[in-house]
Amino acid sequence: MTEPEIDYRAAFRAAPTPLALLTTELRFVDVTDAYLELAGRPREQVVGRLAYEAFPDQPNSERPSGVRRLRRSMERVLATGKRDVMAVQRYDVEPEEGSGRWTERYFSIVNAPVLGPDGEVRLLLNRLEEVTRLVLTSGPEGRQGDERDGTGGARGEERAGEDRRQANGSARQESDLLARADELQHTNERLREAHSRERHVAMELQRAMLPTPELIAPRDAAVRYQPASATMNVCGDWYDLIDVDSHHSSVVVGDVVGHGLEAAGVMGQLRSALSALARAATPPAAALNIIDIYSRSVPGAESTTAVSIQVDWLASRLVYSSAGHLPPLLARRNGTVEVLDRATNPPLGLLPEGGATIEGRVAFEPGDVLVVYTDGLVERRDEDIDRGLARLADSLASHRTAPAEELAEALLADLLPPEGTEDDTALVVLRLAHDGPG
Known part of the structure; x- marks a missing residue:
């Protein structure tokens, strides 16, 4: 049985929910019929226009700008790739454009991203739900008339007065609720702005501490740093790839526990210290012993993982030592992948005292490839880490x-x-080749 061909544009427009699709410039590209009915506008007055041009704020209004809040919400979605649910918003609407007559309206608004195959935001989905009737309280005139017709006289007036008091009390409660929702919206926006600033500072610190490799000889090498997708999940991953001299190179990759600016600051201190040790040609195990002692004086550095690898190009040998870090991989020319896990020690701050850190050695051949990484590349929630390591090896x-x-x-x-x-995710890829003398 063949599946029927679906006209997705027609299906979208027929959806019973008020929905709109906007470009990353916040320009309407399509809307459902229910959206047009709610807005009271024909399609040609909406599609193709910017959101804040099609539905502007009421001129000379002293109320907080609904347009500005809606635009901030949409921009957050574009920046984070995450759905944003707004508090109940008063957004007055001019049903007939240019008429100068505005209607008091209240909406529950959700903005969501539409992602492309590459995971980037391609469109923005705006969903409206009108809640005006829930916010505004009807006048008691109708109930007053009913009471007078049913009882007449003073009793009717008394009940009508009670109705007015109840209506006024309900209106005050709903007004207070709307005010609290408005205050919550302001608070959320301030928190988002503060978090955004912290993330920006942390990212800039990480970029400054993760420069391009310092290589004397031309080498087939690559480094990558991929930040977490969550808005505040800036972490403390780092890498370092340098040529110590013409025949020795150093590869270091590490991961600080925690997130945010504090983790990025700890990362900067540990990376600088290990980089200095590498430049002094300190063997990997000795370097980790020294950095372990240093880490105990750095708040937030405990349980940091790191792996240090020294590449001896003349001897075609890798010397490595790990402080609780995931094992590097060595891809051989014949297609096999070797896991370098014979020199794993506890994380920093937990290493044994007295220089008992173990060190491993492995020979390489020209054309072998060394890959060093952090857990963001292979670790997934509710999945054994071995599955991620197997995927990486394949x-x-x-x-x-x-x-x-x-x-x-x-x-x-x-x-x-x-x-x-x-x-x-931090990643270092280095193709290994034998250096001749001189």
Whole structure:
């Protein structure tokens, strides 16, 4: 049985819910018939126009701008890719454009993103629900007449007075409720702005602390940093790739526990310290022992994970040590992928005293590829970490012959879901080749 061909535009317009689709510039591209009926406008006065032009604020009004709040909500959706539910809004409407006659209206508004295949916001879906009748209280005139007709005289007046008092009390309660909703909306906007500023500062700090690799010799290498999708989930992941001298390189990747500006600050301190140790050609195990001692004096650094790898190009050998970090992977030319997990120690702040940190060594051949990463690449909620590691190994084996830049992009595409992850991802890809003397 063949499926019927669906006219999605017709289906959308026939939806019984007031819905509108807008571009990222907040321009209407389509609306349902129910939306037009609610707005009291013909389609040609809506589609193709900017939202704040099609439905402007009432001129010379002293009330808070409904247009400005709606626009902020939509811009939050575009920036975060997350749905935004607004508090009940008073948004006066001019049913006949240019008439100068405005109607007091109240709406419950939800704005949601429509994502493209790449996970980016392509359109914005605006849903309206009118709640004017719930907010405004009808006058008691009709009930007064009923009371007079039924009882007459003073008793009717008494009941009519009681009706007015109840109506006025209900109106005051609803007015208070609307005022509290308005106050809550202001508070939420201030919190979002504060969180946005914190995220911006943390992101800038991370970008400043994650420069391009410092390489003396030309190498096939790539680094990536992918922030978490959640608005406030800025984390403390970092990487460092440098040539210590013409025959030795250092790769360090780490992950600070926690989120936000504090985690980014801790990340900056630990990365700088480990980078300095690498430049002094400190062996990986010794470097982790030293940074472990340092971490105990840095608030928020406890339980940070890190892996330090020294590449000896002349000896074709990797020397590595891990402080609780996920194991690096070494893709061989024959298609096998080796997990470097023979030198795993506890996280920073928990390492054994007295320099007991273990260190591993493994030989490499020209063309092998080293991949070092943080848990955002492989860890998923309600899933065993081994499944994520297996996915990474399969992807690495499939794309191992690609140049490092292409390989890094392929790994991110294969491992990260389109909607993003709850944790940051740092990634270093380094193709290994033998250096001759001199």
